Amino acid sequence: xxxxxxxxxxxxxxxxxxxxxxxxxxxxxxxxxxxxxxxxxxxxxxxxxxxxxxxxxxxxxxxxxxxxxxxxxxxxxxxxxxxxxxxxxxxxxxxxxxxxxxxxxxxxxxxxxxxxxxxxxxxxxxxxxxxxxxxxxxxxxxxxxxxxxxxxxxxxxxxxxxxxxxxxxxxxxxxxxxxxxxxxxxxxxxxxxxxxxxxxxxxxxxxxxxxxxxxxxxxxxxxxxxxxxxxxxxxxxxxxxxxxxxxxxxxxxxxxxxxxxxxxxxxxxxxxxxxxxxxxxxxxxxxxxxxxxxx
Numbered sequence: 001x002x003x004x005x006x007x008x009x010x011x012x013x014x015x016x017x018x019x020x021x022x023x024x025x026x027x028x029x030x031x032x033x034x035x036x037x038x039x040x041x042x043x044x045x046x047x048x049x050x051x052x053x054x055x056x057x058x059x060x061x062x063x064x065x066x067x068x069x070x071x072x073x074x075x076x077x078x079x080x081x082x083x084x085x086x087x088x089x090x091x092x093x094x095x096x097x098x099x100x101x102x103x104x105x106x107x108x109x110x111x112x113x114x115x116x117x118x119x120x121x122x123x124x125x126x127x128x129x130x131x132x133x134x135x136x137x138x139x140x141x142x143x144x145x146x147x148x149x150x151x152x153x154x155x156x157x158x159x160x161x162x163x164x165x166x167x168x169x170x171x172x173x174x175x176x177x178x179x180x181x182x183x184x185x186x187x188x189x190x191x192x193x194x195x196x197x198x199x200x201x202x203x204x205x206x207x208x209x210x211x212x213x214x215x216x217x218x219x220x221x222x223x224x225x226x227x228x229x230x231x232x233x234x235x236x237x238x239x240x241x242x243x244x245x246x247x248x249x250x251x252x253x254x255x256x257x258x259x260x261x262x263x264x265x266x267x268x269x270x271x272x273x274x275x276x277x278x279x280x281x282x283x284x285x286x287x288x289x290x291x292x293x294x295x
Contacts, residue, residue: 009133010042011059011116011126013051019060020101021076027063027095030075030087031124038125039089042068047148048093049128049136058108061098062140062148065091097146097186109139145188167272169199169218172243175279176200176214182282185211193235196228201238209236216272217244222252226260226267233263241268243275 012029014022022029031039042065050061068091074080076087099107114135120126128136137148173189180187180202191201191210201210213232215225222244229240240263242252249269256264 007045007047008041008043009047009049009128009136010038011049011051011120011128013053013121013124013126015054016052016056016104018076019050019052023095023098025075027066027093028075028090029093030071030090032087033089035124036089038123038127039068039091041127042091042125050098052104052108056104056108058104058110059114059136060104060108061095062146063093063095063098066094067092094184096148097140097144107143109136109143114139145191146186165273165276167218167276169216172216172218172272172275173199175275176216176243179275179279179282180212182279182286193228193232196231198228198232210238212241213238214241214243217242217248222248223255223259226252226255226263229267230260230263233266239268240266241270243270243272246271 014029044065044067046065048063048065049059050063052058052060068089070088071090072085072088074083074085075090079086114132116126116132117129120128120132141147177187177189177200180200183202185202185204187200187202189200191198191213198210198213199216200214202212203210210232213229213236215229217225222242225242225244229242232238233240242249244252249271252269256267260267
């Protein structure tokens with residue numbers, strides 16, 4: 001087998017009703033015999049854009065291929081109606097980002113915004129050209145604050161847990177962001193909250209409020225970091241986390257016993273070293289799951 005040095009990006013096309021079924025089933029798609037060559041070319045980890053045809057006519061989400069299989073049981077409405085499998089070549093996918101159904105028509109990325117060539121729209125699964133991938137990725141990030149890799153990312157080996165770890169705000173923010181992705185949550189940096197921005201938040205679905213909120217403090221004013229966390233708790237009842245060095249965490253106690261006493265029993269305090277250790281352990285755990293075939 002030839003080892004890929006890049007990650008293919010595909011567009012998967014189907015009617016609104018089929019996408020509803022696909023998401024209801026936890027992420028599954030199927031194609032006819034005609035599209036077998038494209039299905040066969042799919043590999044685990046390939047990036048797929050979800051395109052809903054008439055009446056939506058646009059991209060509504062993005063994900064990654066998981067496993068492929070052949071099925072002999074009807075699943076989609078048109079299959080069930082005739083009691084026969086029309087789309088036997090199927091695959092499971094992980095959803096990285098998808099719009100809520102009630103805004104598919106208003107918030108989707110339309111054909112006019114990112115034009116697709118005839119080649120990219122001729123079948124149910126189509127390999128995207130590099131220029132289309134670039135445009136789609138840029139539009140995704142601008143509109144949904146979701147970054148899509150345009151090439152295969154080569155991950156560096158995990159940083160050993162040691163005294164050599166030298167944390168700063170940017171490094172720790174990236175680690176928290178990665179942990180959220182590893183947990184298969186919608187992980188976002190610089191999340192807007194009224195007139196301010198939160199360092200990192202994790203959400204369960206696209207339209208939900210943040211379930212987890214993280215503020216990372218290196219120097220500066222810890223008062224305002226606690227203020228943002230309290231506001232997030234008051235607005236959304238989020239799980240709130242302050243990440244700072246031991247001394248700063250100790251200094252926060254007086255504020256949590258006074259001005260911010262309402263969140264004293266709600267806030268979790270974590271050191272950057274613990275975040276680094278957690279991220280490494282998450283990576284190792286996922287590597288083991290991949291090794292034994294669970295992912």
